[in-house]
Amino acid sequence: MNENTHIDQSKLEPQISDLINRSIDGELSAAEQAELDVLLDGSKRVRQAYEELKTTTGILDGAPEREPPEYLHKAIISQVRLPVPGAAKTSGSGLFSNWLSAPWARTGLAVAAGLVLTVSIYQTDTGSLSPEDASGMTGTIMKSPKGVLLDSTRFTVEAVNGKAELHLKDGLWLIDVNLESAGEVVLRLGFSAENFEYAGVNGLQNPGDSVVVENGVIKVSSSGQQHFELLLRRTAALPADDMTPLALEFLANNVVVHAAELDGSR
Amino acid sequence: MHKDRDAALVNDCKQGDRRAMTELVSQYERPVFNAAYRILGNADDAADITQTVFLKVFEHISDYDPKFRFFSWIYRIAINESLNQVKQRRNQEPLADSQASPWRSPEEHLESKRLCNRVQGALMQLETDYRTVVVLKHMSGCSYQQISEILQIPEKTVKSRLYTARQLMKKTLGSREL
Numbered sequence: 001m002n003e004n005t006h007i008d009q010s011k012l013e014p015q016i017s018d019l020i021n022r023s024i025d026g027e028l029s030a031a032e033q034a035e036l037d038v039l040l041d042g043s044k045r046v047r048q049a050y051e052e053l054k055t056t057t058g059i060l061d062g063a064p065e066r067e068p069p070e071y072l073h074k075a076i077i078s079q080v081r082l083p084v085p086g087a088a089k090t091s092g093s094g095l096f097s098n099w100l101s102a103p104w105a106r107t108g109l110a111v112a113a114g115l116v117l118t119v120s121i122y123q124t125d126t127g128s129l130s131p132e133d134a135s136g137m138t139g140t141i142m143k144s145p146k147g148v149l150l151d152s153t154r155f156t157v158e159a160v161n162g163k164a165e166l167h168l169k170d171g172l173w174l175i176d177v178n179l180e181s182a183g184e185v186v187l188r189l190g191f192s193a194e195n196f197e198y199a200g201v202n203g204l205q206n207p208g209d210s211v212v213v214e215n216g217v218i219k220v221s222s223s224g225q226q227h228f229e230l231l232l233r234r235t236a237a238l239p240a241d242d243m244t245p246l247a248l249e250f251l252a253n254n255v256v257v258h259a260a261e262l263d264g265s266r
Numbered sequence: 267m268h269k270d271r272d273a274a275l276v277n278d279c280k281q282g283d284r285r286a287m288t289e290l291v292s293q294y295e296r297p298v299f300n301a302a303y304r305i306l307g308n309a310d311d312a313a314d315i316t317q318t319v320f321l322k323v324f325e326h327i328s329d330y331d332p333k334f335r336f337f338s339w340i341y342r343i344a345i346n347e348s349l350n351q352v353k354q355r356r357n358q359e360p361l362a363d364s365q366a367s368p369w370r371s372p373e374e375h376l377e378s379k380r381l382c383n384r385v386q387g388a389l390m391q392l393e394t395d396y397r398t399v400v401v402l403k404h405m406s407g408c409s410y411q412q413i414s415e416i417l418q419i420p421e422k423t424v425k426s427r428l429y430t431a432r433q434l435m436k437k438t439l440g441s442r443e444l
Binding site: 017018021022025027052053055056057059060061062063064065066068069072073075076077079080081082083227 | 279282287300316324327328386409432435
């Protein structure tokens with residue numbers, strides 16, 4: 001195209017721009033490429049625009065990738081919980097909920113509930129974390145916990161699997177719970193009210209989930225796939241290993257499917 | 267972006283196969299991290315977002331519809347999480363970091379780091395709509411159609427944003443004498 005050709009700039013400029021951009025991206029047909037070649041041959045301005053854009057995209061394409069931090073892969077792998085085959089997700093309403101209301105189904109579910117539990121207790125910075133602060137963390141990602149593993153428990157009952165770990169780090173105790181079940185599961189956590197106070201919960205997501213704290217017992221009701229943390233704080237300055245074991249019970253349909261103590265004093 | 271292989275791995279994950287999960291993480295950890303890094307300009311935030319993305323992906327793996335491409339799904343989550351993070355810190359200064367990366371040799375390190383930082387600096391000056399399409403096109407290697415699928419916007423809009431973003435980048439990179 002000759003520079004002196006009378007053209008409607010307002011219409012042609014976007015067309016030329018489109019051709020140049022799509023040419024650089026390798027998205028032109030042969031006919032379109034031929035059209036652009038004519039424009040490039042006939043216009044210094046078009047050639048200049050093409051070269052400038054090519055330089056810019058070359059810089060962008062050549063920008064080196066960043067290496068992910070070394071810890072990242074392990075951190076992801078260790079936190080991912082996959083579905084348990086045969087375990088269905090539920091919510092508080094709907095067809096499945098109605099099905100669960102049948103007594104025979106509930107009894108069967110107590111045995112067959114696909115349940116995966118992972119419980120970890122970490123001690124972290126006491127800071128000024130309030131129950132409200134902790135609740136506000138709901139749905140956020142856990143930073144890779146670096147706490148020391150103190151105790152753990154694992155169980156398998158029929159289709160019910162569980163694992164509990166006790167970690168310790170700096171000042172605040174985190175009880176990290178991963179839960180997957182077809183129906184409601186209740187976690188009862190007993191702690192010495194003289195030594196600890198409840199500091200909050202982080203991560204409960206499903207409608208109908210609840211936390212009740214009374215007389216040194218935290219009761220968490222949840223269903224479906226869950227990953228949450230309970231937080232405990234010392235009420236008095238005590239050595240880290242001076243603690244009464246934490247009593248854990250997991251119940252499905254009012255039946256205790258697993259009970260254990262996590263002892264950080266060992 | 268191997269559709270059939272990804273579909274098979276996702277199917278295995280739905281059956282609780284952790285080896286398949288590990289393979290998917292290995293395959294997509296780096297591109298997800300880099301996409302997040304380019305949008306956020308901060309490696310620590312990008313690492314957090316990457317963790318969040320994979321936790322969400324596998325939490326909802328049973329809901330994944332195989333008629334969509336897995337990479338589009340994971341990229342969409344990565345972009346949305348990154349943009350949410352940008353919104354949360356909108357009133358803060360961009361956290362483009364200068365932390366050294368494990369480049370392969372001292373010379374490559376210096377040159378790569380210089381280029382990486384300049385490009386990142388220019389990217390951070392773009393509005394997030396423009397930044398996102400540049401990242402997906404030039405850092406993630408997506409086609410117009412794939413970007414359209416990931417961002418759920420028409421291809422025409424993808425091209426329009428990309429062309430404008432490139433013009434803006436050209437000016438910024440040119441002014442930095444790259």
